[in-house]
Amino acid sequence: MKKKICFVVSAPITAKVFLIKHFEYLSKEFDITLVANFETQADFEVPFVKNTKHIAIHRSINPLKDFLALIQLYFFFKKESFHVVHSVTPKAGLLAMMSSWLSRIPTRIHIFTGQVWHTQSGFKKQFLKFLDRLLVWFTTHILVDGQSQRQFLIANKIITDKNSKVLGKGSISGVDVQKFNPSSEIRNLYREQLNFQNNDVVFAFLGRMNTDKGILDLAKAFQKLHADFPNVKLLLIGFDEENMQEKIRQIQTENIIYFGPTPKPQEVLQAADVFCLPSYREGFGTSVIEASLLELPIICSDTYGLAETIIENKTGLRHEVKNVDQLYNQMKLLVQNEETRTVLGKNGRQYVLEHFSADEISLQWLTFYKDILK
Structure with missing residues (x-):
């Protein structure tokens, strides 16, 4: 028995x-x-x-x-x-x-x-x-x-x-390594649906939208970034727990897309070029390894729970918790360096395949x- x-x-x-x-x-x-x-x-x-x-x-x-x-x-x-x-x-x-x-x-x-x-x-x-x-x-x-x-x-x-x-x-x-598989066809489909242009650099967030996830810090960094690079977009994916949309509108309105929750994060994320998680606290950060599997370079905070999810300067970049200027600088670096985005993304997928299947x-x-x- x-x-x-x-x-x-x-x-x-x-x-x-x-x-x-x-x-x-x-x-x-x-x-x-x-x-x-x-x-x-x-x-x-x-x-x-x-x-x-x-x-x-x-x-x-x-x-x-x-x-x-x-x-x-x-x-x-x-x-x-x-x-x-x-x-x-x-x-x-x-x-x-x-x-x-x-x-x-x-x-x-x-x-x-x-x-x-x-x-x-x-x-x-x-x-x-x-x-x-x-x-x-x-x-x-x-x-x-x-x-x-x-x-x-x-x-x-x-x-x-x-x-x-x-x-x-x-x-x-x-992470289901079969499910989170990069596809140029899926990427093109979602970028077309979301009206992204070929030269747009899209930053994505996936998770519960609340203060502890650093959403407002991300909006402030994006506001500064958008003033320098009009072709950047911010794609927010997830359930809005604390009326974040209204709070974000008071910071920045242009080029921010609210996708809402989705049962298919493995598809929607592929519309992005960079994944961001500026969280104040995190147990582990599953969304980070999901994004890495899709060959997205990562920008995340240095909160304790995210330590294992990336390798600094190999699969992603870190910034201090609540440090909007550092977050902006990391975002700016990846806007300006397409080759760096590609290398970090490919390294990230390999890292997850080796350790987090x-x-x-x-x-x-x-x-x-x-x-x-x-």
Whole structure:
């Protein structure tokens, strides 16, 4: 009989974006159950998962709802007697690790993929750090999706060198190397749809549009860049979480294109010439390695979670967090040097192929589970 693993996330989309390949590999050896806040019938359709369970785990703090979720998780874990409970995202992690400890699940795993408290201050920051330490206390194994993030967590006394590890080179899921494949045909199609000219140099951002992603810094740098080079464009791809469009319009209106969220980032990104992620905090930066696979040169901040995603001056360029002038200078350099863009992009694809293939990362997960459950 197969041993049983239960994964716990807040939103089903987290599992569908980051865990499906892991489920594919793990389901050959183990029975997989997924617990999440399933809000629609379509949410329940998750490949390679034997069972699903709806428990309303919300991202924001709500003492009553969180307590109800904790009780539901406890009784579900007691009933099913899983061999492992594995949580992803902070809120799901705290509730899942606490309830699985109470219900005597022998192996309790959490993976850190970023820290909300990094950009906070005062009591709120200290409280959120305390919750992360509490989460760790209830676990038996801690995974982190990057070495730089792991060292950051060790320095902040959230985890220790002995109780944590990174699988492979890092990344929670790697990248589908077949899916993110450069195509001149796709590039031309999207550039034509977006009315880009052949001599336009297009900078792209992909992700949740909010302050912590450095979107406003990117708009300020672009404003300065556009004054010098009228042929530059800025393509923003992703869900607008904080009314960023209106805030950006107060900085710059011309040559900024809002594409919105897309199920096909592997296609839309190919309209660009350079990928930018001026983030204030980042767990790993999956969008960076996705863009690198498409041979886009990278400009990103030097926040701790992005350290493994590029090789400085070989696959991309860095700037200090919140340093708009440095960001502008890196953008200007790549506008003026097409050959540099090409070299960085080709090096980036090779780097990702060698270290961040989705199949390689999932194989690391399978090996990890076989070791701890043998």
